[in-house]
Amino acid sequence: MEAALEERPAIEGSATEIDTGSNPPVETGNAAVPAEQAGVASANQAQAMPAVRDVLSQPAVRRAMPAIVGLLSLLVVLIFWSVMTSTPYRSVSDGMEQADVQLAFEALKSANYDVRINKSTGRLEVPENVFQAARIFLASQGIPRAAAEGGMGSLADGSSMTTSQFMEQVKYNNAIEVELARTIAEISTIEMARIHLAAPKQSVFVRDRQPAKASVIVKPYRGRVVDPAQVLSIVHLVSASVPYLATQDVTVVDHYGNLLTGSNAEKDGTPALNNARFEAEREADLADRIRELLIPALGGGNVRTVVNLEMDFTQRETTTEQYLDLEGGGAEVRSEVITSDTQTGIAASGVPGGTTNIPPDQPEVVPDGEVAENPVNTETATTEREQTTRNYELDKEIRFVKEQTGRVTSMTAGVIINEEALRDLAKRRYYASVDEGSTVTEDLLSEEEVDGDAEVGLEGAAASLAPIPSAELQRFMAEEIERFRTLVVAALPYNEARGDLLSMTSAPFFSDPPQEYQLPWHKDPAIIEWGRHGMTSIGLIAFFLLVIAPVLRVYMPKIEENDALLAEQLMDGELSVADRKALEEGESLDEIKAKLKPKKSAISADMLDTANSYDDKVAVVRLLVAEDAGRVANVLKRMIKPV
DSSP states (O other): OHHHHHHHHHHHHHHHHHHHOOOOOOOSSTTHHHHHHHHHHHHHHHTSSHHHHHHHTSHHHHHHHHHHHHHHHHHHHHHHHHHHTOOOEEESOTTOOHHHHHHHHHHHHHTTOOOEEOTTTOOEEEEGGGHHHHHHHHHHTTOOOSOOSOSGGGTTTTOOTTOOHHHHHHHHHHHHHHHHHHHHHTSTTEEEEEEEEEOOOOOSSGGGOOOEEEEEEEEEOTTOOOOHHHHHHHHHHHHHHSTTEEEEEEEEEETTOOBOSOOHIIIIIOTHHHHHHHHHHHHHHHHHHHHHHHHHHHOTTSEEEEEEEEEEOOOOEEEEEEEEOSSSSOOEEEEEEEEEEEEEEEOOOSOTTSOTTSOOSSOOOOOTTOOOOOSSOOOEEEEEEEEEEEEEEOEEEEEEEEOOSSEEEEEEEEEEEEHHHHHHHHHHHHHHHSOTTOHHHHHHHHHHHHHTOTTOSHHHHHHHSOOOOHHHHHHHHHHHHHHHHHHHHHHTTOOGGGTOEEEEEEEOOOOOOOOOOOOOGGGOHHHHHHHHHHHHHHHHHHHIIIIIHHHHHHHSOOHHHHHHHHHHHSOTTOOOHHHHHHHHHOOOHHHHHHHHGGGSOSSOHHHHHHOOSHHHHHHHHHHHHHHOHHHHHHHHHHHHSOO
8 A cells, every 4th residue: 555655646746747848958069059948938838828727627617618608609699690680871961061960960869760970981870771761850850951052152251352353253153053053953853953154254345255155964853854844944044144145055964964955956957856856746646546546445455556747847938918809899099189281372383494593684563462473374382281190099918928847748547456356346246236125135134133243234145145157247347447447537637638548457466475574593582581591590500510519528528527526426325316316206215225235335444454465456446446437537637637
């Protein structure tokens, strides 16, 4: 026994020496210093975490380690789940002033919205599922309230005596742009507008003045459209607000880059595009008229129609002046002037070529009141002159005729009807034209009244009657087509004199089977949702297998160790948990004694004292191992394990 007691310190000492380690032999000379440094480094590494190891090696810590690992695992799972199911946030403070951001934050907080401030951008954010509700709430509170920068109120900002005239003009133009943009944004369909003015400085000379120009970009609300009437209103609004700005110099564009106002060349020089658009709209309107007439009788989808118009867009102007005789009795005299003049004297006489105009040498004196005699010519000469001027009242008509552009010169239309729908309509017509007082129809109608079926009528009677002859059916179908043709001709601007053509026929329609859109499987929302849950589950299982299970295997005692520790803790004659349970279940006294007997040690203290030789000691140790192997193993572990 003394030898055994002497061997234990040797074993413990050897274990201590192995556990602590010793430096390898170091040679003297030049290599002594590096070898010593290597030994110190290895010793530091070996003793880096002695306190942690001691703490983890304590039995209480080892018993509590599974619970600690379980709590940490549960915390990791909760964090992972919260990250996977976190709600995204959206900003509600875009374009707001800082004062408005503060007001919005206070308003949302008072309304119990989950609002936060983004630390990186400083924006006000709310959960995406309440984003629209938050915007509506802010709008109801009148937020944002701050006006945009610029406007007429900014003209006084930064002005001084040293401000140049150019800068003043720039600020004035900017103020007009901002004010016009605010005015245009008041239109119900427009969310935002921006205006760029090009207003050159005007000269005092009229011939040197240059026209101003403007460009407008508008952004309508989502789902809204800016109609042509609103575009025209914007053009006139801008043109009336800027001096020397004509309406044709205003360009309006939407936020997609679509030109909402035509260019000058399109308006004046080449109106072919406008004419083609007008012609297409007119054709579509006539086609809609045909469908509105035929669809109630044939059903939706059973009529196809195409209308083609030839239109003359030539502009003609005629001026005519015409004098009219309304009563047929000629013109009426409004005024008349008659002038008459008569002259009497001696007729000319004498020899042609003679000196008849020379006075005589001795003229004869004729007393007053007497007429001198003319011995040559005694005849008198008389001259009469008469002039008449009459003014007539006439009926005159001046006519100025300007023919309308877009005159229809010819029209062609084609209408095709689904033959099946036309056949059904012809059958209804046929059975309705058959003897209306027949017993079959009356019986069917009486059955309709008795049964109360609102859908059984002539159609139900037709189903019970004999089949219609093919010739009769074709005749009724032709009559229906002719009836429809007459109706369509009356609804269209049809003129046979100018060569218009209307063709109407029937044909079976081919209907494609409905094709359902197959969403790709990887874009299916259900698959995406299940995939998220599946990946989460796989991640959790992998985390348990790769992290938690190894830790539990290290710190959870094995079954053999549990049995050894239990056997070590039980004293001689002490009952185990299983024994107590068996006792509670009601075993007999003999069975309990049989279980208690093996609990007593088979090695007495006398045997340990009398074992002096090496063989005796080996025999005693074998008996100990055979009787209680677990206790012996724990003793050896404590002997080997460093203190």
